[in-house]
Amino acid sequence: MSNNVLNFQSVRLDEDKNVLVILDQTVLPNSTSYLELETVEDVWDAIYKLQVRGAPAIGIAGAYGAYLGISKSTCENYEDFYAEFMKVKERIASSRPTAVNLFWALDRMEACLKQNKDKAVPEIIKALKAEAHFIRDEDEKVCKAIGEYSLSLLKPEMGILTHCNAGTIATAKYGTALAPLYLGAEKGYNFKVFADETRPLLQGARLTAWELNEAGIDVTLICDNMASIVMKNGWIDAVVVGCDRVAYNGDTANKIGTSGVAILAKEYGIPVYVHAPLSTIDLNTKTGKDIHIELRPGEEIYKTWYEKPMAPEGIKTYNPAFDVTDAKYITAIITEKGIAYPPYEESLPKLFEK
Numbered sequence: 047m048s049n050n051v052l053n054f055q056s057v058r059l060d061e062d063k064n065v066l067v068i069l070d071q072t073v074l075p076n077s078t079s080y081l082e083l084e085t086v087e088d089v090w091d092a093i094y095k096l097q098v099r100g101a102p103a104i105g106i107a108g109a110y111g112a113y114l115g116i117s118k119s120t121c122e123n124y125e126d127f128y129a130e131f132m133k134v135k136e137r138i139a140s141s142r143p144t145a146v147n148l149f150w151a152l153d154r155m156e157a158c159l160k161q162n163k164d165k166a167v168p169e170i171i172k173a174l175k176a177e178a179h180f181i182r183d184e185d186e187k188v189c190k191a192i193g194e195y196s197l198s199l200l201k202p203e204m205g206i207l208t209h210c211n212a213g214t215i216a217t218a219k220y221g222t223a224l225a226p227l228y229l230g231a232e233k234g235y236n237f238k239v240f241a242d243e244t245r246p247l248l249q250g251a252r253l254t255a256w257e258l259n260e261a262g263i264d265v266t267l268i269c270d271n272m273a274s275i276v277m278k279n280g281w282i283d284a285v286v287v288g289c290d291r292v293a294y295n296g297d298t299a300n301k302i303g304t305s306g307v308a309i310l311a312k313e314y315g316i317p318v319y320v321h322a323p324l325s326t327i328d329l330n331t332k333t334g335k336d337i338h339i340e341l342r343p344g345e346e347i348y349k350t351w352y353e354k355p356m357a358p359e360g361i362k363t364y365n366p367a368f369d370v371t372d373a374k375y376i377t378a379i380i381t382e383k384g385i386a387y388p389p390y391e392e393s394l395p396k397l398f399e400k
């Protein structure tokens with residue numbers, strides 16, 4: 047395995063320029079280019095356009111964006127500074143609604159601000175930058191731990207199906223669902239991975255197939271409607287996916303199409319493993335019915351990737367970015383604190399007590 051793909055940093059703060067540098071995920075795999083984000087609006091746009099994407103990476107970008115938004119503040123008292131911060135937080139929080147990591151990270155930044163309320167504003171700004179760095183560095187450790195727990199469930203020659211991209215570029219490093227594949231490859235495991243292309247934005251084709259190919263991991267790209275045949279052929283031993291929000295009862299929002307893959311896997315007796323940092327588990331959301339599913343422009347379905355529209359101009363569309371996989375279709379939820387099994391209402395809260 048060549049680990050150069052693990053060296054791609056999807057989000058990092060350039061402290062000299064005081065800008066957020068992101069790997070532009072909308073131009074992969076055809077080019078590797080980086081964008082420098084200076085303002086809150088730059089960060090908002092980059093998250094909305096999925097130039098930076100993936101629940102953990104969105105959270106990290108949100109944290110750094112909140113820092114950038116107040117880093118040049120001229121406020122001289124806490125009350126004014128807090129009010130300025132809250133405007134920045136509210137704006138960044140409006141970029142995408144489903145991945146709970148964005149709100150989790152912004153809440154962490156607000157908590158940091160409050161913990162430092164007795165300091166002078168310049169000192170509070172320094173504390174906020176440090177908190178954003180901590181969130182990023184913590185995510186790398188979290189993803190590696192998820193990979194190690196997940197690898198304990200997999201065997202060296204397994205056939206694996208994955209959907210969307212929960213890879214290293216969707217996080218600080220390693221990814222969530224792809225973390226066991228990278229750690230396994232380092233140990234000489236010979237996984238045979240089938241990557242769903244994941245319409246309409248093709249995160250599977252453009253990002254997962256690119257990541258695994260770069261890493262020298264055996265990957266086969268398939269259309270989303272081929273998941274059943276590869277399972278029926280007996281080529282799949284496990285499904286590994288990421289998540290954007292896990293509810294208290296284990297219902298999980300992930301990229302559109304995940305619930306169909308999970309239902310198919312149940313039919314073929316194949317385990318489905320959701321890979322979830324605790325930062326993506328939202329115990330305040332009771333069930334999947336309570337998860338806000340982002341709706342995106344219909345042009346992504348029939349225009350984005352084509353020279354000419356592939357449907358009548360102005361055709362009615364429905365383009366949910368995520369769907370919810372009911373807990374009954376999820377074999378286990380793998381976190382950095384361990385593996386949760388049903389009933390998730392009991393097992394998930396225990397992980398937060400560790």
Ligand SMILES: CSC[C@H]1O[C@H](OP(=O)(O)O)[C@H](O)[C@@H]1O
Nearest residue numbers: 099100101212216288289300301
């Ligand atoms: C570890 S990434 C988790 C999750 O985020 C992706 O959504 P998007 O590409 O819209 O940001 C996808 O659902 C991944 O599974």
